[in-house]
Amino acid sequence: xxxxxxxxxxxxxxxxxxxxxxxxxxxxxxxxxxxxxxxxxxxxxxxxxxxxxxxxxxxxxxxxxxxxxxxxxxxxxxxxxxxxxxxxxxxxxxxxxxxxxxxxxxxxxxxxxxxxxxxxxxxxxxxxxxxxxxxxxxxxx
Ligand SMILES: [Zn+2]
Numbered sequence: 001x002x003x004x005x006x007x008x009x010x011x012x013x014x015x016x017x018x019x020x021x022x023x024x025x026x027x028x029x030x031x032x033x034x035x036x037x038x039x040x041x042x043x044x045x046x047x048x049x050x051x052x053x054x055x056x057x058x059x060x061x062x063x064x065x066x067x068x069x070x071x072x073x074x075x076x077x078x079x080x081x082x083x084x085x086x087x088x089x090x091x092x093x094x095x096x097x098x099x100x101x102x103x104x105x106x107x108x109x110x111x112x113x114x115x116x117x118x119x120x121x122x123x124x125x126x127x128x129x130x131x132x133x134x135x136x137x138x139x140x141x
Contacts, residue, residue, distance in 0.1 A: 009082035013132055020047040022061040027133040030125050033061040034099055045101035064099035066123040067140070071096045075112045093137050095121055105135045 016024045019035075023046075026033030035047045039056035043064075050057055073093040079085050093107040107121065120140035127133045 009086055011083045012081060019049050023047050027125055027135060032064045032066055032123055034064040034101060035059050036062055043100050068095040068097040068121055070117055070119045070121060071102060073107060073115055095137060105137055107137045110139050
């Protein structure tokens with residue numbers, strides 16, 4: 001009797017919306033695109049239709065710098081999703097981007113014991129399918 005290996009769990013994928021499509025297009029092109037209010041000029045992330053500051057529905061996307069500092073992080077040991085369970089343990093960082101927004105994404109290539117609040121990180125791009133590229137962070141220096 002032969003056994004076949006269990007199929008790899010399927011990775012959960014984002015579903016772009018009309019508001020977020022420029023963000024996803026940017027990641028695919030290796031650019032970090034952020035939504036700016038066309039009325040008051042403030043930047044926001046995640047992409048959404050209405051400005052939380054002035055309630056304008058007009059916005060534009062602009063390319064943003066990739067640097068930021070660690071606001072918080074967690075080491076995921078017991079994710080519920082089977083795809084992520086197969087990756088555990090892994091680090092997810094919450095990063096204050098130099099562009100003025102906060103982003104959470106995996107932090108690769110570091111030992112959690114060496115992390116500290118305020119350390120510099122840089123956003124990078126991981127193509128995971130033909131259409132989807134996801135962000136992750138690496139530590140600077
Ligand atoms: Zn606004």
